[in-house]
Amino acid sequence: MQKKEIRGERAAPGWEEEMYYKQYGNTGLKVSAIGLGTMRYDEEDIKAGRLEKCAEIPLYAFEKGINYWDTAPNYCHDKSEIVTGIALSQVKRSDVYVTSKTNLGTLDVGDHPTKEDFRRRLELSLERLKTDYIDFYHMWCMLSLESWEKHMDALYGFFEEAKKDGLIRNIVFSSHMQGNEIEKVVDSGKFKGMLIGYNALNYRFRQSGIEAAYNKGMGVVVMNPLGGGMIPANPDAFRYLTEGTDLTVPQAALRFVASHKEITVTLAGCTTKKHIDDAVKAVEHLEEKPAKEIAKEYEGKGVALNDLCTGCAYCKGCPKEIPIPQYMDAYNQKILTGNDKAILARLDNHWDIPKEKAAECIACGKCEGQCTQHLPIIERLKEIAGM
Numbered sequence: 001m002q003k004k005e006i007r008g009e010r011a012a013p014g015w016e017e018e019m020y021y022k023q024y025g026n027t028g029l030k031v032s033a034i035g036l037g038t039m040r041y042d043e044e045d046i047k048a049g050r051l052e053k054c055a056e057i058p059l060y061a062f063e064k065g066i067n068y069w070d071t072a073p074n075y076c077h078d079k080s081e082i083v084t085g086i087a088l089s090q091v092k093r094s095d096v097y098v099t100s101k102t103n104l105g106t107l108d109v110g111d112h113p114t115k116e117d118f119r120r121r122l123e124l125s126l127e128r129l130k131t132d133y134i135d136f137y138h139m140w141c142m143l144s145l146e147s148w149e150k151h152m153d154a155l156y157g158f159f160e161e162a163k164k165d166g167l168i169r170n171i172v173f174s175s176h177m178q179g180n181e182i183e184k185v186v187d188s189g190k191f192k193g194m195l196i197g198y199n200a201l202n203y204r205f206r207q208s209g210i211e212a213a214y215n216k217g218m219g220v221v222v223m224n225p226l227g228g229g230m231i232p233a234n235p236d237a238f239r240y241l242t243e244g245t246d247l248t249v250p251q252a253a254l255r256f257v258a259s260h261k262e263i264t265v266t267l268a269g270c271t272t273k274k275h276i277d278d279a280v281k282a283v284e285h286l287e288e289k290p291a292k293e294i295a296k297e298y299e300g301k302g303v304a305l306n307d308l309c310t311g312c313a314y315c316k317g318c319p320k321e322i323p324i325p326q327y328m329d330a331y332n333q334k335i336l337t338g339n340d341k342a343i344l345a346r347l348d349n350h351w352d353i354p355k356e357k358a359a360e361c362i363a364c365g366k367c368e369g370q371c372t373q374h375l376p377i378i379e380r381l382k383e384i385a386g387m
Contacts, residue, residue, distance in 0.1 A: 019065025020286045022264045024097075025193055026217035027170060029135075031097055031265055033258045033283045035068035035221060036061045036276075038084050039075045040269035046076045051083050058087035060273050062096065064280050068265050070195070070221070072101040072140065073125065081128035089130040099195075100125045101140035101174060104154060111154060118158035122167060137168035138195060142175040143372060148185055156190065174223070176312075176372030182209030186216050193219030197372065198263070200241060200256050200298075201227040201308055207291050214262035221265040225257040226250055228311030234336055240301045247282060254282035261288040308332050309375060315367035320360045324367050324377060326351045327358055331380050343384060359385035 020033040041054040054076075058069055071084045081100060088098060102121050107113045126132060139155060142148040159171045174195035175182055182196065186209070194213055198206050199222075213220050231238045232250045241252035258266040268279035289297075309328035318324055330351065333342035347353045358381040367377045 018284060019280060020258075020283045022288075024219035024264050025213075027192060027219065029097065031068045031219075032066045033264075033266060033286060034066055034254070034279045035070055035265040035267045036066050037223065037267040037269035038069060038071040038080045040271045040275075041076045041080065041083055042271050043076075046079050046083075051079060051086060054079075054083040055086035055090075057270055057273070057276070058084055059090060061270065061276050062087070062091055064276055066276070066280070067095060068097045068099075068221075070099045070223075070267050071129070072099075072138075073106050073121070081125055085128050085130040093131060097135040098129060098131065099136040099138060099172075100129065100134050101138035102155070103140040103151060106140065111150065113154060113158075115158055115161065118155060119162070122162055126167065133167055133169060135169045136172045136193065137162070137170070139171070139173040139191075142173055142177060142185070143370070144177060145181050145184060148173070148175070148177075152188075152190070172219070172221075177209070178374075179206050179208035179210075179212075182206070183212040186212045186218065189216070191218065193221065193264070195221045195223055197224040197310065198222040198257060199225050199227045200231060200238060200253055201310075202373075203291075204295060207295060210260065210262040211291055219264040220262055221267060222257050222263055223267050224310055224312075225266050225268070226253050227308065230308060230310065230332060230336075237336055240298075248278070251278055251282040254279055255286070256294075258283050258286055259289055260294060261290050307373070307375060308335055310373060312372050314370040314372060315377060318361075318367060319364060320362060322357055322360055322381070323351075323353060324381075326353055327381060327384055328375065328377065331384065340387065344387060347384075355384050355387055358382075361385075 021030045022033055024031045036058055041057060045054050069084055071080045073081065084098065088096060104111060107117050107121055109117045125134065137159065139151050142151065162168045163171060170192040172193040173185065173191050176197055196206060196209060198210065210220050226232055231253045235249040238249050238253065241256055242249060245252060247255060254266055254268060257263060270276045270279065309332055311325060311329060313325045315324040330343045330346035333346045334340055344355060347355060361378060361381045363378050371377060
């Protein structure tokens with residue numbers, strides 16, 4: 001396979017599309033403005049064990065200049081790292097920057113894991129990825145400052161030792177915290193970069209976090225640039241993003257994120273080659289602007305609300321078996337349309353779920369503790385049940 005060279009900010013001439021590249025913080029590494037999110041390999045192929053076929057996606061992404069591949073344990077029925085490793089073994093290792101992740105939940109040994117527990121998980125990721133090092137290893141899914149402090153006490157020393165031993169190159173973190181909380185993590189000076197949910201829905205609430213990281217010399221990678229599918233599912237509400245372009249709403253949403261000077265990589269979850277082509281087109285001739293300038297440009301436009309469910313489904317596992325992700329998705333329709341009846345229509349027509357099930361909530365708070373958007377789930381369930 002032909003290798004793509006990085007020269008300046010663009011790929012070598014002769015490629016069908018030109019990928020745009022950015023510096024990853026102060027690491028000296030140049031990474032593609034679009035990164036491959038590997039949580040979206042074809043479901044049927046994964047379940048049928050057609051992993052070589054799934055590996056065609058990262059290989060095609062590589063051909064298009066995407067040199068940042070983001071993976072993790074548990075993605076795609078715990079097959080994502082394996083698929084990504086199949087592809088990684090077919091390219092020059094130094095041409096791709098690959099990530100993975102770990103946290104206390106992944107280690108699954110309680111709040112006080114040993115170095116051996118940590119290494120066992122890391123070495124499994126290395127084995128699956130068919131590599132002897134991971135470029136960016138995340139302290140994964142910090143939902144709150146308390147969660148971060150707990151993970152720092154339990155795991156950070158192990159991260160440092162693994163870096164010293166050459167098993168990981170850069171220590172980074174992923175978070176669903178708000179901007180002011182992210183600033184505190186950034187100020188610790190312990191990380192080279194971060195992964196954060198950022199999109200046309202929540203940017204005002206996370207902006208200070210990406211600015212702080214950028215000013216600290218950190219790389220900033222964005223997950224969930226389409227708002228958990230909320231943006232493409234409501235194209236009319238986000239049509240304003242396409243003004244002055246020939247892009248689709250999803251492409252314009254990717255470009256909105258990637259155009260931030262403070263953001264290094266925008267992850268696109270791709271199931272098909274067309275998804276990759278669409279993502280690459282989104283950053284053609286990209287022009288970067290400071291976050292404050294972008295916020296001013298879009299002031300008064302669209303829906304910029306932090307109280308929308310992004311569909312991450314971390315709230316699954318209700319002890320009363322209430323399908324909380326579906327109820328929260330339905331509640332989004334009220335926020336987007338201003339019409340209470342839109343909730344019931346969504347439950348009826350899309351999910352085929354009765355509103356009465358919401359009344360079984362016992363207010364245990366388990367779901368709210370897992371919510372990446374810190375939503376008042378219990379209150380919303382009561383509202384739905386009473387409609």
